[in-house]
Amino acid sequence: MNPIQAWNRFWFGPISALPLGVYRVIFGVLVLAHLGLLTVDLDHWYTDAGLLRGDEARMAAGPLRISPLQYVQDPRSVRLVVALVAAAAVGFVVGWRTRVMSVLLYLGLLSLYHRNIATNCGPDMLMMITSFYLMLTPCGAAFSIDAWRQRRQRGGDAEPLIIPWAQRLLQIQLCLIYFDTALLKCTGTTWTGGTAIHYVLFNHEVGQLDLEWLARYPLLLNVLTHAALVLEFALAFLLWFRASRRWVAAAGVLLHLGIVPLVNVPLFGEQMTALYLLFFTPEELRGLTGIFKRWRRSESELAGMGRLDMASSHRGWHQLRLPLESLNEDRTTVGCPKVTRGKGIAKSTVKFGSSV
Amino acid sequence: MSSRWIASRLIISGFIVFHLTATIVWVLPPCPVKALWMPRFAFYVIPLGLWQSWSMFAPDPVREVIHLESEVIDRRGMRRVYEFPRVSGLPWWRKLPRFRHPKFAANLLLEEFAVQRELTARHVVRQLGIPPEDFPLRVSLYYHVRDLPLPGAEVADPMVRSRLYSLAAFELEDPQEVWP
Numbered sequence: 001m002n003p004i005q006a007w008n009r010f011w012f013g014p015i016s017a018l019p020l021g022v023y024r025v026i027f028g029v030l031v032l033a034h035l036g037l038l039t040v041d042l043d044h045w046y047t048d049a050g051l052l053r054g055d056e057a058r059m060a061a062g063p064l065r066i067s068p069l070q071y072v073q074d075p076r077s078v079r080l081v082v083a084l085v086a087a088a089a090v091g092f093v094v095g096w097r098t099r100v101m102s103v104l105l106y107l108g109l110l111s112l113y114h115r116n117i118a119t120n121c122g123p124d125m126l127m128m129i130t131s132f133y134l135m136l137t138p139c140g141a142a143f144s145i146d147a148w149r150q151r152r153q154r155g156g157d158a159e160p161l162i163i164p165w166a167q168r169l170l171q172i173q174l175c176l177i178y179f180d181t182a183l184l185k186c187t188g189t190t191w192t193g194g195t196a197i198h199y200v201l202f203n204h205e206v207g208q209l210d211l212e213w214l215a216r217y218p219l220l221l222n223v224l225t226h227a228a229l230v231l232e233f234a235l236a237f238l239l240w241f242r243a244s245r246r247w248v249a250a251a252g253v254l255l256h257l258g259i260v261p262l263v264n265v266p267l268f269g270e271q272m273t274a275l276y277l278l279f280f281t282p283e284e285l286r287g288l289t290g291i292f293k294r295w296r297r298s299e300s301e302l303a304g305m306g307r308l309d310m311a312s313s314h315r316g317w318h319q320l321r322l323p324l325e326s327l328n329e330d331r332t333t334v335g336c337p338k339v340t341r342g343k344g345i346a347k348s349t350v351k352f353g354s355s356v
Numbered sequence: 357m358s359s360r361w362i363a364s365r366l367i368i369s370g371f372i373v374f375h376l377t378a379t380i381v382w383v384l385p386p387c388p389v390k391a392l393w394m395p396r397f398a399f400y401v402i403p404l405g406l407w408q409s410w411s412m413f414a415p416d417p418v419r420e421v422i423h424l425e426s427e428v429i430d431r432r433g434m435r436r437v438y439e440f441p442r443v444s445g446l447p448w449w450r451k452l453p454r455f456r457h458p459k460f461a462a463n464l465l466l467e468e469f470a471v472q473r474e475l476t477a478r479h480v481v482r483q484l485g486i487p488p489e490d491f492p493l494r495v496s497l498y499y500h501v502r503d504l505p506l507p508g509a510e511v512a513d514p515m516v517r518s519r520l521y522s523l524a525a526f527e528l529e530d531p532q533e534v535w536p
Contacts, residue, residue, distance in 0.1 A: 040453035054536030119456035188415030
């Protein structure tokens with residue numbers, strides 16, 4: 001495969017919309033949780049009754065970070081803005097006018113983000129970046145009211161495909177986070193020396209629960225410190241491969257579960273682990289849900305689930321404006337499912353999830 | 357393949373290359389490439405809220421606990437102390453949503469938040485409700501710094517004394533600076 005074909009396959013080869021749809025729902029719920037946490041100290045951090053008043057928020061933010069909340073900052077207005085962002089998040093979760101809601105959600109989060117830059121940290125940063133990427137994805141193509149409406153209009157119960165370039169950016173972003181933090185940790189002495197977690201245990205300003213008793217087991221702390229470092233490197237690479245994906249994702253979930261009682265950064269681990277879903281194929285996702293005995297579809301149901309949505313029926317979803325002719329031409333190069341035309345529905349019988 | 361689709365792919369590919377370059381430059385450790393290119397990408401990255409830094413306990417976790425405090429001395433020499441909110445003594449369910457307070461205290465150390473220090477000093481004066489007739493004021497921001505036990509220690513020594521680290525000091529002449 002030449003580099004151009006590889007590029008096209010990676011960024012533009014159609015994949016199932018289901019993982020992105022699941023992720024959209026979880027992300028929207030996390031945004032609602034984030035807004036819920038904000039309300040506790042909302043006046044202090046985001047209104048002129050708190051830390052910054054008058055033009056101070058603009059001074060703190062600098063010329064490049066613009067937010068309407070630097071101008072409208074009385075507590076009542078700010079609460080209204082937060083309520084509107086929450087409403088957009090609800091619309092985003094249920095997938096009602098998903099593209100519009102994703103833009104509103106991004107702008108709402110950006111307004112809050114730029115109003116209070118001095119306390120922004122990992123969870124805020126990740127939410128901001130993720131909402132930017134989600135705005136570019138057709139994340140309403142599955143598990144949404146929009147998709148349900150489309151399905152009703154066309155009939156059938158098939159699974160939509162999407163062009164994944166923005167989803168790929170999200171995947172790369174996740175790997176970049178793990179790689180960057182692991183690389184930076186290697187330049188210090190405590191991570192390679194196996195004592196980093198010891199210091200975290202005793203820092204009760206950033207810690208969550210009192211786990212000082214773990215300091216009685218320095219060997220355990222040493223192993224955990226090195227395991228965390230190795231795992232962060234592993235997560236940066238091994239989520240891409242089907243053979244290692246499940247195992248490294250499970251280890252990643254354990255890593256973040258371990259961080260929860262140790263460090264008070266709410267919603268960071270939740271966001272990171274939710275991003276793992278974007279690496280999974282629909283079959284793998286169903287396998288995961290089967291583990292938890294929530295639901296499992298039979299293989300016979302799975303076999304008939306492929307469908308490529310017609311471009312014309314997805315107004316506003318530019319990524320889905322993909323002429324079927326071009327897909328047919330591409331399928332030899334990108335490895336996408338065989339497509340045949342039906343009455344307004346192109347069906348595929350090949351299993352989806354051509355992720356790398 | 358339609359020419360429109362080819363054009364779309366080219367445009368998207370261009371954006372991907374640009375965006376990934378900006379992102380990677382942003383997260384690079386300090387180096388000449390970062391020094392050269394970061395300011396150029398700032399006009400794209402910062403307004404869109406895409407700046408990022410993932411030094412989570414890297415290169416090393418902090419080896420001290422800090423908490424921020426402020427001292428205000430008015431024109432008569434009267435001294436008032438303002439202690440910023442601390443979360444260390446709170447139960448986890450109250451600590452959870454207040455994670456921004458220690459983050460704020462730590463961020464003020466960074467040079468990129470130098471402007472925020474003076475704004476914080478003004479906030480202190482407002483919180484203390486100092487009347488205009490007590491101006492001018494001298495406001496100092498400082499940290500109480502307490503070393504964490506070294507590896508091998510099983511419990512923290514409660515008798516360890518904290519030391520003071522002066523962050524910044526400001527002369528506030530005019531009450532209008534504080535109550536804009």
